[in-house]
Amino acid sequence: DAGVTQSPTHLIKTRGQQVTLRCSPKSGHDTVSWYQQALGQGPQFIFQYYEEEERQRGNFPDRFSGHQFPNYSSELNVNALLLGDSALYLCASSLQGVNTEAFFGQGTRLTVV
Amino acid sequence: GEDVEQSLFLSVREGDSSVINCTYTDSSSTYLYWYKQEPGAGLQLLTYIFSNMDMKQDQRLTVLLNKKDKHLSLRIADTQTGDSAIYFCAESPLQTGANNLFFGTGTRLTVIP
Numbered sequence: 147d148a149g150v151t152q153s154p155t156h157l158i159k160t161r162g163q164q165v166t167l168r169c170s171p172k173s174g175h176d177t178v179s180w181y182q183q184a185l186g187q188g189p190q191f192i193f194q195y196y197e198e199e200e201r202q203r204g205n206f207p208d209r210f211s212g213h214q215f216p217n218y219s220s221e222l223n224v225n226a227l228l229l230g231d232s233a234l235y236l237c238a239s240s241l242q243g244v245n246t247e248a249f250f251g252q253g254t255r256l257t258v259v
Numbered sequence: 260g261e262d263v264e265q266s267l268f269l270s271v272r273e274g275d276s277s278v279i280n281c282t283y284t285d286s287s288s289t290y291l292y293w294y295k296q297e298p299g300a301g302l303q304l305l306t307y308i309f310s311n312m313d314m315k316q317d318q319r320l321t322v323l324l325n326k327k328d329k330h331l332s333l334r335i336a337d338t339q340t341g342d343s344a345i346y347f348c349a350e351s352p353l354q355t356g357a358n359n360l361f362f363g364t365g366t367r368l369t370v371i372p
Binding site (some may be wrong): 150152177179181186187189190191196201202204236238240242247249250251252253 | 263294299300301302303304307347349358359360361362363364365
């Protein structure tokens with residue numbers, strides 16, 4: 147079991163550009179959540195996808211959007227990048243309705259210059 | 260809203276016990292979690308406790324929960340240099356479970372050889 151995998155591991159983008167990050171959940175998991183972790187902070191919840199729909203959303207602007215595919219993998223898209231979007235983006239997978247464990251990937255380090 | 264607070268730093272000598280503390284505000288939280296993050300890495304789930312429990316022990320780890328005071332602690336026995344990392348406390352509200360976690364800012368544990 148490969149666990150939760152994210153790609154790419156590192157990314158550098160220019161302000162105003164758009165970026166897509168990818169996540170494959172742990173085998174058997176059907177729910178993917180995305181988090182943003184700014185330097186020196188704890189992760190903050192962006193949104194959650196289940197059955198290919200956004201189910202919950204944290205306090206993030208519409209520039210942040212996502213998608214879930216039939217194989218449960220997910221993408222996070224950020225438009226009109228700002229310098230403040232520089233962070234580690236973490237994907238977590240879990241099983242809907244089993245409120246015990248969420249497993250995290252290694253993250254994608256996004257730097258906006 | 261949910262708020263999770265932790266002290267920022269803790270230093271201990273190798274072989275001593277470490278105690279990392281956390282306070283939270285959401286009395287409806289069902290599960291409380293401890294995650295470990297090593298430099299440049301994602302989050303590793305260490306342990307979790309259900310809100311109707313007072314204590315959970317797992318090898319060198321002991322979690323204590325005081326629900327009345329909304330205080331959670333993680334004790335690491337016989338702390339080793341490999342335990343040096345940032346430790347995050349997280350809570351899951353009743354309605355969202357493990358799919359939407361609220362994290363503290365993390366406690367950086369430094370183990371002195």
